[in-house]
Amino acid sequence: xxxxxxxxxxxxxxxxxxxxxxxxxxxxxxxxxxxxxxxxxxxxxxxxxxxxxxxxxxxxxxxxxxxxxxxxxxxxxxxxxxxxxxxxxxxxxxxxxxxxxxxxxxxxxxxxxxxxxxxxxxxxxxxxxxxxxxxxxxxxxxxxxxxxxxxxxxxxxxxxxxxxxxxxxxxxxxxxxxxxxxxxxxxxxxxxxxxxxxxxxxxxxxxxxxxxxxxxxxxxxxxxxxxxxxxxxxxxxxxxxxxxxxxxxxxxxxxxxxxxxxxxxxxxxxxxxxxxxxxxxxxxxxxxxxxxxxxxxxxxxxxxxxxxxxxxxxxxxxxxxxxxxxxxxxxxxxxxxxxxxxxxxxxxxxxxxxxxxxxxxxxxxxxxxxxxxxxxxxxxxxxxxxxxxxxxxxxxxxxxxxxxxxxxxxxxxxxxxxxxxxxxxxxxxxxxxxxxxxxxxxxxxxxxxxxxxxxxxxxxxxxxxxxxxxxxxxxxxxxxxxxxxxxxxxxxxxxxxxxxxxxxxxxxxxxxxxxxxxxxxxxxxxxxxxxxxxxxxxxxxxxxxxxxxxxxxxxxxxxxxxxxxxxxxxxxxxxxxxxxxxxx
Amino acid sequence: xxxxxxxxxxxxxxxxxxxxxxxxxxxxxxxxxxxxxxxxxxxxxxxxxxxxxxxxxxxxxxxxxxxxxxxxxxxxxxxxxxxxxxxxxxxxxxxxxxxxxxxxxxxxxxxxxxxxxxxxxxxxxxxxxxxxxxxxxxxxxxxxxxxxxxxxxxxxxxxxxxxxxxxxxxxxxxxxxxxxxxxxxxxxxxxxxxxxxxxxxxxxxxxxxxxxxxxxxxxxxxxxxxxxxxxxxxxxxxxxxxxxxxxxxxxxxxxxxxxxxxxxxxxxxxxxxxxxxxxxxxxxxxxxxxxxxxxxxxxxxxxxxxxxxxxxxxxxxxxxxxxxxxxxxxxxxxxxxxxxxxxxxxxxxxxxxxxxxxxxxxxxxxxxxxxxxxxx
Numbered sequence: 001x002x003x004x005x006x007x008x009x010x011x012x013x014x015x016x017x018x019x020x021x022x023x024x025x026x027x028x029x030x031x032x033x034x035x036x037x038x039x040x041x042x043x044x045x046x047x048x049x050x051x052x053x054x055x056x057x058x059x060x061x062x063x064x065x066x067x068x069x070x071x072x073x074x075x076x077x078x079x080x081x082x083x084x085x086x087x088x089x090x091x092x093x094x095x096x097x098x099x100x101x102x103x104x105x106x107x108x109x110x111x112x113x114x115x116x117x118x119x120x121x122x123x124x125x126x127x128x129x130x131x132x133x134x135x136x137x138x139x140x141x142x143x144x145x146x147x148x149x150x151x152x153x154x155x156x157x158x159x160x161x162x163x164x165x166x167x168x169x170x171x172x173x174x175x176x177x178x179x180x181x182x183x184x185x186x187x188x189x190x191x192x193x194x195x196x197x198x199x200x201x202x203x204x205x206x207x208x209x210x211x212x213x214x215x216x217x218x219x220x221x222x223x224x225x226x227x228x229x230x231x232x233x234x235x236x237x238x239x240x241x242x243x244x245x246x247x248x249x250x251x252x253x254x255x256x257x258x259x260x261x262x263x264x265x266x267x268x269x270x271x272x273x274x275x276x277x278x279x280x281x282x283x284x285x286x287x288x289x290x291x292x293x294x295x296x297x298x299x300x301x302x303x304x305x306x307x308x309x310x311x312x313x314x315x316x317x318x319x320x321x322x323x324x325x326x327x328x329x330x331x332x333x334x335x336x337x338x339x340x341x342x343x344x345x346x347x348x349x350x351x352x353x354x355x356x357x358x359x360x361x362x363x364x365x366x367x368x369x370x371x372x373x374x375x376x377x378x379x380x381x382x383x384x385x386x387x388x389x390x391x392x393x394x395x396x397x398x399x400x401x402x403x404x405x406x407x408x409x410x411x412x413x414x415x416x417x418x419x420x421x422x423x424x425x426x427x428x429x430x431x432x433x434x435x436x437x438x439x440x441x442x443x444x445x446x447x448x449x450x451x452x453x454x455x456x457x458x459x460x461x462x463x464x465x466x467x468x469x470x471x472x473x474x475x476x477x478x479x480x481x482x483x484x485x486x487x488x489x490x491x492x493x494x495x496x497x498x499x500x501x502x503x504x505x506x507x508x509x510x511x512x513x514x515x516x517x518x519x520x521x522x523x524x525x526x527x528x529x530x531x532x533x534x535x536x537x538x539x540x541x542x543x544x545x546x547x548x549x550x551x552x553x554x555x556x557x558x559x560x561x562x563x564x565x566x567x568x569x570x571x572x573x574x575x576x577x578x579x580x581x582x583x584x
Numbered sequence: 585x586x587x588x589x590x591x592x593x594x595x596x597x598x599x600x601x602x603x604x605x606x607x608x609x610x611x612x613x614x615x616x617x618x619x620x621x622x623x624x625x626x627x628x629x630x631x632x633x634x635x636x637x638x639x640x641x642x643x644x645x646x647x648x649x650x651x652x653x654x655x656x657x658x659x660x661x662x663x664x665x666x667x668x669x670x671x672x673x674x675x676x677x678x679x680x681x682x683x684x685x686x687x688x689x690x691x692x693x694x695x696x697x698x699x700x701x702x703x704x705x706x707x708x709x710x711x712x713x714x715x716x717x718x719x720x721x722x723x724x725x726x727x728x729x730x731x732x733x734x735x736x737x738x739x740x741x742x743x744x745x746x747x748x749x750x751x752x753x754x755x756x757x758x759x760x761x762x763x764x765x766x767x768x769x770x771x772x773x774x775x776x777x778x779x780x781x782x783x784x785x786x787x788x789x790x791x792x793x794x795x796x797x798x799x800x801x802x803x804x805x806x807x808x809x810x811x812x813x814x815x816x817x818x819x820x821x822x823x824x825x826x827x828x829x830x831x832x833x834x835x836x837x838x839x840x841x842x843x844x845x846x847x848x849x850x851x852x853x854x855x856x857x858x859x860x861x862x863x864x865x866x867x868x869x870x871x872x873x874x875x876x877x878x879x880x881x882x883x884x885x886x887x888x889x890x891x892x893x894x895x896x897x898x899x900x901x902x903x904x905x906x907x908x909x910x911x912x913x914x915x916x917x918x919x920x921x922x923x924x925x926x927x928x929x930x931x932x933x934x935x936x937x938x939x940x941x942x943x944x945x946x947x948x949x950x951x952x953x954x955x956x957x958x959x960x
Binding site: 184186187189190191192193194195196197200204205208209211296298 | 655656657676677678680682683684686687688690691692693694695703704707708751752755761
């Protein structure tokens with residue numbers, strides 16, 4: 001994502017109407033949209049965040065810092081968190097690079113399938129990977145113990161790094177894939193032509209050029225890994241991290257002050273690295289300097305490709321084994337032990353006690369998805385096209401939903417929206433979270449879904465918008481269309497692919513969101529992911545797998561539905577590149 | 585991954601008398617949805633050491649594919665490439681003693697100008713002093729002194745072009761390859777870079793293959809031009825011959841502007857034919873395929889080799905001025921005749937005295953610069 005902001009160029013010449021000179025006066029419709037976006041972001045992430053900060057810097061909280069930094073237990077938790085983030089960042093980025101390299105530079109068969117396998121974890125319901133990993137590779141694991149006779153203790157750092165790297169690497173993969181594809185092949189040819197071997201070309205040309213590209217996914221994975229709550233709960237064992245510690249403080253100890261303190265300590269690296277990551281991405285991307293990319297990519301076709309390919313296949317096999325286990329686990333009595341087929345678990349989820357959770361979750365996600373996608377699009381449009389100084393701020397505010405760890409956001413919701421707000425005898429703001437919340441806390445859950453899934457759509461939209469030459473929109477304005485009309489008639493149709501991605505991502509993220517939601521569910525509102533958590537932590541793996549399978553099926557069905565409604569859309573790349581490249 | 589130490593002994597200094605490049609029936613076919621496409625069709629070419637050869641043709645004629653086969657970026661489907669009599673077909677690009685200047689320059693954006701130039705030298709494990717010396721020479725000869733610590737994107741297009749050339753030159757290749765290197769520069773800069781490239785190439789006497797679709801560029805730079813069309817070589821000749829003795833209608837039409845007048849040669853002997861054209865009987869050179877009473881022949885005459893004389897006192901001439909256009913250095917006329925519409929250029933004409941539209945004129949062809957060829 002690049003947030004290059006195109007200064008709206010004024011119409012040339014003295015013929016420009018004088019009102020254009022009164023710059024900074026935004027169109028009324030745009031101002032309304034801006035207010036709506038700011039309102040959503042304020043309610044959804046700024047207020048909860050402020051609530052956390054207020055609690056964390058309240059008078060009773062201050063002594064907790066001294067205790068934190070003098071307590072070996074707490075310091076170990078902090079170290080655990082950072083080590084986990086660093087390792088997942090490294091492994092995930094390396095895995096992403098491996099898959100991207102195989103995809104773009106190796107002459108091997110089956111690359112399409114490998115691509116699909118690499119994308120599977122995007123839709124992964126939380127716990128699915130962790131639970132399946134325990135079943136397959138745990139102490140009594142089907143593969144580790146049953147096949148290899150090992151007694152490997154998967155709980156702890158090793159298991160977490162394994163599971164988180166596998167679940168998060170697709171982000172790195174997609175980013176690096178785009179970069180490797182965007183590299184002018186002539187650069188590699190130039191190196192080869194000057195006498196560099198393939199290995200030398202990789203080392204002296206490809207990797208240095210990709211270095212900025214490697215830093216961004218590393219930081220992003222770092223942030224996501226330290227924010228993750230689901231996997232430490234299932235797989236952490238006695239390896240405690242800040243997110244799970246804060247969660248326990250709220251749900252087990254009812255100590256919101258300590259929770260807020262843990263949150264702030266978690267926030268520092270999360271926000272810091274998230275901002276660092278954005279900085280990296282916003283730097284001028286160094287690809288080709290002049291001219292059109294020329295030449296063709298030379299695929300590696302000697303024996304070297306096989307070990308690399310083998311490594312990627314191994315990773316792919318792990319992914320397939322894990323997701324296969326989820327599927328098989330949902331239709332067998334105890335997968336690996338008693339492989340009798342049974343529909344009992346699926347029936348429980350679809351027709352039994354799980355029915356309510358499934359319906360609630362789908363309804364909330366279906367409500368949140370269009371809101372998130374539209375807001376993502378609108379924020380992107382405002383950021384790229386209409387705002388100047390405030391653009392960076394709004395862009396950052398919109399992506400707070402991923403920058404702030406879900407647990408922190410959830411605790412913020414609890415702190416900000418659980419108590420009713422009274423002004424004298426009048427209740428001005430009802431409780432939104434907790435047992436006495438209106439609509440069983442549904443409102444808070446939908447807002448949390450929107451905030452958590454907004455950034456995905458926003459980022460795709462920003463990327464897509466920066467690709468559309470502003471002159472296309474200027475042409476529409478020039479013909480007399482107002483900015484909103486232009487957006488609806490020109491920009492939006494061009495961004496249909498981005499909208500499609502935004503909607504799909506938003507829905508998938510909502511459906512699989514856990515770390516915020518787990519703090520917001522009430523007895524009246526059940527959410528699939530929190531059901532999975534309770535099933536997995538009580539050892540009812542069959543039910544957990546059944547939930548995951550149903551969830552995945554719903555997400556895939558929704559993808560198809562969204563595609564049907566929005567339409568696949570015109571190929572944006574063509575429009576963009578035709579305008580960016582110099583004419584001959 | 586393996587570390588292949590390139591056999592750079594081959595790539596050592598060129599020196600005089602080496603760098604003879606021969607393409608023998610070089611062919612490249614691509615599989616496409618509808619079958620196979622022949623991009624390069626049995627191209628034969630013999631390039632002498634130190635010669636500057638241009639591959640010229642419209643886009644899709646196979647010139648770039650030919651160049652990339654020479655560089656080793658594409659494998660030939662059949663045929664051979666010989667460098668100093670040694671077949672190099674199976675030699676990977678990094679071991680061929682050649683250096684290429686790319687259309688996009690392909691400067692490494694993460695390296696400085698100096699590091700870009702030194703890239704190939706370091707690969708050849710030159711000592712620090714040698715690298716410094718060669719680099720200083722390259723910087724001086726390419727007018728880049730003082731820019732060595734800049735990033736490529738801080739340079740102008742022309743400077744980037746010179747860095748690309750310097751980077752290719754310092755490894756002392758036996759063959760220099762150019763892939764439309766000037767197409768990203770503006771017209772004025774292109775002119776000076778042409779001279780610059782030619783000067784450097786002459787100075788080091790490096791065999792050069794230059795791909796372009798710009799006929800001006802080909803004319804002004806080349807020792808010989810190879811005109812290609814649809815994967816085949818149409819003609820290989822020095823620029824003057826390409827221009828005035830084109831081997832085919834395609835060549836005549838592609839290079840410059842040409843008038844084709846249908847004629848039936850009366851007689852042909854010793855490569856000269858007698859024809860009637862535009863009321864004029866003339867003897868002109870003829871392509872070997874032209875024979876007497878051939879009803880498939882064209883007389884090719886360039887616009888600037890024809891002269892117009894206005895016919896006054898009410899008589900009709902051989903043609904009528906249809907349109908006149910002033911171009912600065914010349915006035916272009918379109919003349920309607922019974923042999924079709926002709927283009928005639930009057931260089932150095934005073935635009936105020938240009939012939940008015942509708943003027944009756946006679947046309948005289950300069951027989952020394954006209955040429956007879958067979959229709960395709």
